[in-house]
Amino acid sequence: MSYVLDHLQKNIWRGRFDSFPEDVAIHGISARLGGASTGKYDSLNLGLHVQDDADRVWENRRRFLAAIGLNAQQLVTPEQVHGIHVARVGKDESGRGAKEYGDCIPQTDALITNEPGLPLLLCFADCTPILFVDTEKRAVGIAHAGWKGTVGRIAQATVLRMEQEFDTDPTDLLVGIGPAIGPCCYEVGENVAAKFAAAFPGHEQEIIHEQDGKPHVDLWQANMQALLDAGVPRANIDRADTCTACQHKWYFSYRADGGRTGRLGAVIALR
Template sequence: MIKEPFFLKHSVLMIETWSAFQEGLIAGFSTRQGGFSTAPFDTLNLGLHVDDHIEDVLKNRKQLASMIRAPLEKWVCGEQIHSNKIAKVTKADGGKGSSQMETAIPGVDGLYTKDENVFLMAAFADCVPIYFFAKKHRMIGIAHAGWRGTVANISGEMIKKWTQEENIPIEDICVCIGPSIGKCCYEVDEGIIKQIVEHFGSNKNHQVYEEVGDGKYHLDLKQANYELLKKSGVNCEQIEVSSFCTSCHPDLFFSHRRDKGKTGRMLGFIGLTK
C-alpha cells in the first residue's frame, strides 16, 4: 500500500495521481461539506434514498455536477443492492439515477464504460468505493463494496469482465480503493467473520480481521478488497489505497455506522471527458 491518493479540493476529494497521468480523467469522492441539507444530513448529502428533502438533494447534486464539470444528464447510477453484479453502460444511459432512484440501472453495484462524457456515480456512507482505470483502453469503472459485496468479490468480477469480455490485459488495469470505514471503527460479529474466513482462509497472511473479544472482530474491508484484487492477478504496484476512515472524520464524511443509520451519502465518481 502506498501514500494517500486522494487530495481535498474545495469540498471534494480527487484522485490526484490518476488525474496526473490522464488528461480529461475526473475521479474522486465527495465529502459532506458545502451543501444545502440540514441535520442529520448536513450539508452535502447526495443520497436520494435517505429521507432527506428531495429538493435539497437535487440542489446538492447540481452543485457537485458544477464543481466537477459533470452535467447531471450525463451521470449514470446503479441501484446498489449489495450484490456483485456489474453493468457496462454507454452514453445512451446518461441521466439514469441522477434525479430519481427509480431510473437507476437495476440490480447492480458496479458500472463501467468506454464512452467519453459518461460519469459513473455510486453512493457511500462506509462501504468501499473501488475505482478502475485502463488508460490504454480508455476504460473506466466503479464498484460499491460493503461486506456482502466484498465476500461476493465484486472487485474480482470487474477484473474478470475487463480481462475476459473486453480483452484488457491485467497489467493494464489500475485500481484505487477509496475512503470507507476503517478497521479501527468497523466491529462485526462472528457470523460475518465466518463468511470472511470461507473466502479468505486463515488470517495469518492478510490481516483482514482482528478478534477483539466476546465474539467481536474488527474487519478491514479495504484490506479484504486489496487481497481479492491481488488474487485476481492485479499487481500490488497497480493498486492504490486511501487511508481515510469515514467513521473517524465526522467533519468530512457521513458514516452509517457512526451515525446509527440516520445520515447522508457521499458519491464516488469517475468519467473521461476527452
C-alpha cells in the first residue's frame, strides 16, 4: 500500500492510493502544478470560493478531471463548512457546484454515491481528504476533515452513512487518507489540543505531541483512529503521510502559503 504521484500530461499530476482497484473507482488528488491560475493561486487551483477568477478555476477543474478520465460538467461538490454532515448524491445532483459555488450541496462536508461515473470533488488546503471505496457493494465516498471535522469524527460518520445507504460492510471498505498538514507543522492552541484529547480518549499519546513546548496534532492518526473505531481494518487504510505545509511547492497549504491560497482537489467516481 502506498500513495503515488503520477505525471499524467502537461505538468498535471495525480496522487493516488495504489490499494484502490482501478476497475471499481477512478480517483485522484491534484498537485498545484499545470493550471491556469496565477499569483497566490498558482496554478491548478480547484477551489471556487477563494476569490480566484471563476473561469480559470473552471479551466483547472476541466483539465484535472479530463486528465484522470472524468467529465467536469458532471462533478458534484459541497459547500464545506467544517461540519460533519454526510450527503448521499446521485444523478439528480450531477453538475451541482461544478461552475458556481452558490449551487453546491449546502452545509455538507462529505459525499457518498453508488451512481457510476458521478465525480465527487472536495477541496483542501491543509485539511485532510479521506476517500472511501466499497469494493463489494460498489459505492464510493469522500470526506473533508479539518480539525473540527476530525474531532467530530466525520470519517466515522461517513462509514456509518455508507452502511445505512448501501449496506456497506466496513471490512470491505478501502480508505485513503490524503495529503494534509502533518504533525511536524500542525501546531495548535491548548484549547484545540484539549478537544482532541476529549474526542479520542486513550489515544492522546498517538495524536498529540509536544514540540518546542507547543502542542502539535496528528490529523492523519486521529482520522485513522476514527476509521478503526468504525470497524475498518488497519490493513484497509492507506495513508499518504504527506505534509502539505512541508510540501507546499507541490500542494496548496493554508499555513505555509500565509492564508490566501488555492485549493487542491480530491476526486472519486465509481466506474
